[in-house]
Amino acid sequence: ENSLPADINFNLDEMNNLGGEKMALLLQLLLWTLLFVAIEYFNISWxxxxxxxxxxxxxxxxxxxxxxxxxxxxxxESRVLGQSQPSTIQVKQFRKVYFTQSGAPFVAVQRATFGVDKGESFALLGVNGAGKSTTFKSLTNQLEATDGEINLRGLNFSTHFKTLRKFVGYCPQKNALFNGITVLEHLELYYHLKELPLSHKEEVIWFL
Known part of the structure; x- marks a missing residue:
């Protein structure tokens, strides 16, 4: 009678479960792929x-x-809402509502309307908690507007951000540098994030 060597532990149940594990891995791969496509191409977020x-x-x-x-x-507000030719940056009756941990709504920005034209410097002033950071996060598509519109070059930020992000630069309050990479690597990273032409990459980076 043939028998397996003593050092081989053959478990029939484990072998039968391999099919289920493979199926679970395939389902996870499919779900993560769909999630990536939804976030990257359809701008869907939690x-x-x-x-x-x-x-x-x-x-x-x-x-x-x-x-x-x-x-x-x-x-x-009257100036922006009455514009026949929109400003380069146009925020129209923007309102942002958060939900607290208890699930209650909290209005961070009530109704903000302003326009910024090309070459213009604009300062958004307000006390702590007035919604300045919330407004700027929405201007960079980090947050979704609850109501109203945020437009750049006549295009809606939320629906056209993939096209518009190359025109947006944002310096937050905190350090935006990454530990562990050099200055040159930072420039290369942001160059690619802006989707600038690769043919001018070295010229632009060394100019900076």
Whole structure:
């Protein structure tokens, strides 16, 4: 009678389970691939899904009578909303609502409207908690606007960000440098992120 060597532990149940494990790996691969495509090409995020599911919990926008806007803020809003030719950067009645850990809505930005033209310097001022960082994060598509529009060069930031991101530069409050890579590697990284032509890569980087 033939028998297996003593040092070989043959487990029939484990062999039968290999098919299930392979199937699980294939399903994970498929799910992660679909998730990557959804995020990269369709700009789908957990924030958008959460906003869709909890839209009914968000309070309605405040009326003009409820908002104590100063005269210059109202003038800027009227100017932007009445533009026949939009500004290079155009923020129209932008509102951002977060959901706290308890699930309650929190309005971070009530209704922001402003326009910035080419060559113009613009300062967004406000006290702590006024929503300045939230507005800039939405301008760089890190956050999704709850209501309103954010446009660059006449295109909506949310739906055309893949096209527009090469025109956007953002310096946050904290250090935006990565540990472990050189200055040259930083320049190469951001050059590729901006999707600039490879034919001019060395010329541009060494110029900088």
């Amino acid at each position: 924030e958008k899904i959460q906003l869709l599911l909890k839209r009914h919990l968000i309070p309605p926008p405040k009326t003009d009578e409820q908002l104590a806007f100063e005269d210059d803020v109202r003038q800027e």
